[in-house]
Amino acid sequence: MLILLSGCLFHFGQCVWRKFQSCGLTKKYHDDQHFHINVKKLIALAFVPVVDVVKAFELLESEFDDNADELISYFEKTWIGERKRWGNIINQMLLLITKFFSVNGRKIPQFTHELWNVYDRVVADLPRSNNAIEGCHNAFANRVLTAHPTIPKLTDKIRREQSKFEIDIEQSRQGHEPKPKKASYRKLDERIKRLVQAYNNNDLVQYLSSVAANVNL
Known part of the structure; x- marks a missing residue:
């Protein structure tokens, strides 16, 4: 069986966010619009095809001033x-x-690059992050209600969780639609999908700017 490992866009962004905080660049991020956009362009690199990531980064790094040397x-x-x-x-x-x-x-x-890049996942309509998985883990932990449950209690909770998932799977097979995304998230996904589908490596600077406008940190 071939297993493909893939990172999470949210955590990729958080790593970059924490780094420029540790570099003392938080105020600059909020006060300097040019720097603000360029940081978001770093995250937008995740939406560039893997073969063009280095080229896009080399175009972008020259946009940062000396104060950002540690971050770059x-x-x-x-x-x-x-x-x-x-x-x-x-x-x-x-x-x-x-x-x-x-x-x-x-x-x-x-x-x-393959680990944190999401270009192919956007094209294939796959999730850009693993937040849904983490949400399931957190929900299950909340249902267990204790950090160190006994084996019988944990086994019972797992059985109940399995029953719930089996019901969800059966409902999906019967044509029931999953819970829809919020309209704002759905529109964001649609904008990003349009940008990715229109990708042109001859206009990388504009592409990064457009994607960055739809990226939040």
Whole structure:
């Protein structure tokens, strides 16, 4: 069985949010509109096809001033991949070879592009985050009502939960519609889907700006 691991857009955004807070950039984010939009463009990189992520980042990083060097360094190392340093002539020749074969000349980041990228998921109408799963976990924890339940009590709760899910599955098979999203979330999904479907890698700057306008931190 092939299992594809995928990260969560919400937690990706939260990681970036916490980092620029730790860099002392919160006030700048709220006061500087140019910086505000550029930070949201970093999150918008998740909506760029994986093959174009590095190109989009390199266009974007020049938009940040020196005050954001620590943030950009973190983002590059963690999510994009640092540039490889090529010192001697042999290494420079290797760099030319890797460029010829379309290797981007960067180290592997802490989190690969495929893990946090959601472009294909938007195209396929799949969730961009795992918040629904976490919601189920939290709801189940609330029903258990204790941090360390006994095995018999936990077993009983799991059986009841299974019965509930079996009812939900049967209702779905019978054609019952799931609980609809709020209208605001549904409209946001529709806007993002339209932007992603109209993606053009010759206009990356405008694409990032458009997606960023629909991203919240």
